[in-house]
Amino acid sequence: MKQYDFDTPIDRRGSDCFKWDAPAKEYGLDDLLPMWVADMDWRSPDFVLDTIRQRLEHPVLGYTMPSDAYWKAVTVWLAKHYDIHTTQENLHFIPGIVAGIAYALLCFTLPGDKILVTTPVYPPFLNVPKACGREVVCSPLKIEDGRFAIDYDVFERDIEGCKVFIMSNPHNPAGTIWGEEVLRKVADICKRHNVLVISDEIHADLTLPGHHHVSYSTVSPSAANHSITFMAPSKTFNIAGLGSSVCYIGDEALRKRFFGWLDGLGVAGGNIFAFTAAEAAFAQGEEWQRQMLEYLNTNVQTLNEYLQSHLPKVKAVLPEASYLAWLDFSAYGIPHQELADRFIHDARVVLNDGTTFGVRDHKGATAEIGKNYECCFRLNLGCPRAMLLDALDRIEKALKC
Ligand SMILES: Cc1ncc(COP(=O)(O)O)c(C=O)c1O
Numbered sequence: 001m002k003q004y005d006f007d008t009p010i011d012r013r014g015s016d017c018f019k020w021d022a023p024a025k026e027y028g029l030d031d032l033l034p035m036w037v038a039d040m041d042w043r044s045p046d047f048v049l050d051t052i053r054q055r056l057e058h059p060v061l062g063y064t065m066p067s068d069a070y071w072k073a074v075t076v077w078l079a080k081h082y083d084i085h086t087t088q089e090n091l092h093f094i095p096g097i098v099a100g101i102a103y104a105l106l107c108f109t110l111p112g113d114k115i116l117v118t119t120p121v122y123p124p125f126l127n128v129p130k131a132c133g134r135e136v137v138c139s140p141l142k143i144e145d146g147r148f149a150i151d152y153d154v155f156e157r158d159i160e161g162c163k164v165f166i167m168s169n170p171h172n173p174a175g176t177i178w179g180e181e182v183l184r185k186v187a188d189i190c191k192r193h194n195v196l197v198i199s200d201e202i203h204a205d206l207t208l209p210g211h212h213h214v215s216y217s218t219v220s221p222s223a224a225n226h227s228i229t230f231m232a233p234s235k236t237f238n239i240a241g242l243g244s245s246v247c248y249i250g251d252e253a254l255r256k257r258f259f260g261w262l263d264g265l266g267v268a269g270g271n272i273f274a275f276t277a278a279e280a281a282f283a284q285g286e287e288w289q290r291q292m293l294e295y296l297n298t299n300v301q302t303l304n305e306y307l308q309s310h311l312p313k314v315k316a317v318l319p320e321a322s323y324l325a326w327l328d329f330s331a332y333g334i335p336h337q338e339l340a341d342r343f344i345h346d347a348r349v350v351l352n353d354g355t356t357f358g359v360r361d362h363k364g365a366t367a368e369i370g371k372n373y374e375c376c377f378r379l380n381l382g383c384p385r386a387m388l389l390d391a392l393d394r395i396e397k398a399l400k401c
Helices: 018-027 046-056 068-082 097-108 124-131 152-159 179-192 221-225 252-265 272-284 286-310 336-347 385-400
Strands: 091-094 114-119 135-140 142-144 147-149 162-168 196-200 227-231 245-248 315-317 324-328 376-380
Touching: 046 272, 068 091, 068 272, 091 097, 091 252, 097 124, 097 162, 097 196, 097 227, 097 245, 097 252, 114 124, 114 152, 124 135, 124 162, 135 152, 152 162, 152 179, 162 179, 179 196, 179 221, 221 227, 286 315, 286 324, 286 385, 336 376, 336 385
Parallel strands: 114 135, 114 162, 162 196, 196 227
Antiparallel strands: 091 245, 142 147, 227 245, 315 324, 324 376
């Protein structure tokens, strides 16, 4: 069995990658350790890189469609991993999930309509509806036993009058697995309120050993009928730069309306390498994925042990899927902006600022980004272990300054 290498550092600087090169440019610092943007600092697997090289042997890069082998790889993956038994008819290629969410909002809602999200949440869930002229309603999650949880009374209060619920399943930040019982309850509430659910399952393939992802559409016939699901190989196989995802809709009327809209506007085409890379990833990726998740799981344990022994005042929500951890530093008593400055200028570590993840206290108002989750930061641990430990040492020193 081939052993894949997740320890050797890859120098990504100067490759125009968002994670390393954008902060270096923004702060004018060349020794920043970026633990923010959600991609991984590991090589994309060779079977993906090879398939792209092979396609380049053909000298014409004209308009290209997804092949039968692509659709087969996608449908087999969905059936095997998520119990979604479907055919090509119920699937549509999407160049990116953030774009897919925007398309769904534009297709199914009107300006001024209310869109529900549960906070803290991946910032584009707040920004995309706003950019589409929709109103964002933030429904805060609670923290229970060290993990994010839905308070159903709060959720049902906030869903009133909303047209769409955008759900991160698993939830970003912190890779919370929702599980079947929770999703069933959410589906009952959404059905009662006639709300369309967009289930963003981009992190599903990163479910860590010992946990089990449940796709929203599979929890009940009603959930299948009122939902749009997005999946992608982009996080799993570290190919986000290719723009390759897929939309699944079980309900015929929803599917015809959305896929017709996408095709009519011509906004959901893909590039040659997006198709070929996705096919290779899904058809050949199981063993790579298994080893990567084992490594990632040890990174999560390493983070947990480090926090307990060196930074016990940090309240952490650790991932059950994905490589994202939510760290609350409020017990250190350092104001938010000072913490943010210390992380960049003293620690030279880039984290995602918690205040971009929505509002914590519901005031019946819509989202005001930047008002809440002070002293919270999201850490990306999809990297060689030595880099993770370096980042943690730097953070610890910066907190002592
Ligand atoms: C929940 C979630 N959805 C979507 C995306 C981005 O998807 P895409 O690159 O396909 O637009 C991310 C990336 O971090 C994410 O965490």
